[in-house]
Each structure stands twice: as structure tokens, then as C-alpha cells.
Amino acid sequence: MKFTFLFVDKTRAQIWQDTETEYQKRLSHFVKYNLKIIPPTKNKTQSECIELESKNLLLSQPAGKNFLITLDKSGQKLSSEELAKKLNSWQTTHPQITFIIGGAFGLSEELLKKSDFIWSLSPLTFTHEMARTILFEQLYRAFTINKGLPYHY
């Protein structure tokens, strides 16, 4: 199994870079992954940003069969245990899983429709920088659950 992460813009706040780096490192013990940053669209309207960034994200998917998971507030909410179970079942049929987190304005309807699973982390709104850390932390947590390992704080 291999993960690809597609994000819009780099993580700018140092504090969220640090948390992201920590959980990326932990996750890398369990799975190989690629991280691609899509440049944010500038000097355009909000809806143009959404369209252009979403198109760019779709084009940046790895070649070949790919299971596409998009993080969006319209998605399904999961407990950490439910995520662990889903990950277990996805990885048996999909050698390649891509996770998308959009930019400040979100994602297009087209991208959401093309997703195999839409996941909402919480009813709370998080910045996309926080969402990245939570994504890496929850994936790390899911692997520790599935492997019966203790979670390291």
C-alpha cells in the first residue's frame, strides 16, 4: 500500500509545520507516502480558485488505479476505530490511496463527485493547516489500532 497526500499551498505556520512533521515521521514507520503541494491560485475570484485548484489536484493524482479520499465538511464522520477498520479494508483492494485537503476556499463539486470517499474530521471548522496534522495523526493512530500497538504520546 502507498499513500499520496495532495494539499493546496505549503503549511505556513511554524507551529503546524512542527506537528505535521512529527506525525508524518510516525506515519512513515507504517506506510510509504508521497506529499505533493499544489500552488494556490492567486488574483482570482473565490469560485475560480476552487475550480482551478480542484482541477490541479485531480491532475496531480498518481497514475494507475487509485482510491481517492477527500476531506470535506460534507463528508462522513468517523470514529478513530471506524477509520482503522476502513483503512484495513481499503488497503486489501487498493494498493494506492490518495488523500486530498483543499485550500482556504474548499473543493469543487466535480472533485467531490470523483472521490471514492469523502471524510469529515469533525463538525468543527479547522484551518486546512490543522486538518493536515489531524489527518496524519489519525492515520498514525489507525495503524497503531490495526496493529494492536500502544499509542505513543
Added chain:
Amino acid sequence: MKFTFLFVDKTRAQIWQDTETEYQKRLSHFVKYNLKIIPPTKNKTQSECIELESKNLLLSQPAGKNFLITLDKSGQKLSSEELAKKLNSWQTTHPQITFIIGGAFGLSEELLKKSDFIWSLSPLTFTHEMARTILFEQLYRAFTINKGLPYHY
């Protein structure tokens, strides 16, 4: 209005200390607050830890009329906008609001029963160190929503 935060044990991971400090600082522009750390119970069974830490948390509440909000997975989930509305209504009737986050093992039934509101951040499990940062960030976010201010990333 004044906030009190009661947590079990100090935040040990540097990365979560840094995020916590950032959002505490931002929150302090909107509200006065006290933060009290309850020492974690040691060399006891899990249920003894829960009982002793919860008793200690209850005893550490500020004197006088106090609205007690406890973070627990059994609680009600809120969107950031719902939290902002609730905060608006609580603060008109309760000059003092206390937020409790327990230790690694959680909180006693007694403490949950004595709470005025039980709040679940997400169906996902977070460490109590992450939960603290998310609490401060969401309270900061709620104030920016209620005051119609832009959210600073």
C-alpha cells in the same frame, strides 16, 4: 466573563505546548482566563486515577457561581458556529465558565453528572494534549465569529 481551564497534568510534548501557547495568546485578547493544572494520579489503578483526578478537578473549580463545561466523548457535538452561539448565550448569564479536560483515562460519572454541558470535539479520538489546543483554537474562533472579525491563520 472569565474562563477557567482545569487540566490534568501539564502538556508534555513541545509541539503541543507551542500550539497551545499560540491559541492561548490569541484567546487572551478576548477574555480573561486562569489555567490550573491538576497533578496526575500515580501508582493507582485506572479507575482509581479517574476517581481521584475527577474529585480533584471538581474541588479546583473557582468559588461562586460557575458554569461547568466538560470535554468528553459522550458529549454533544457542535459546529464552530453552534459553539459561538452557545458561548454568546452562556456569557450573558454566567460570568464564570470553567472548561475541564481530563487525563489519559478520562473522567468520572460523578463529574460528568455535575457538568452543565458535556462537549465532544469530534467522533475521532484525540490525545488530551491535542484536545487542549483544539479547545483554545475553537474558543478563539468562536470569539472571531461572534465579533464578526476575520480569522487569522
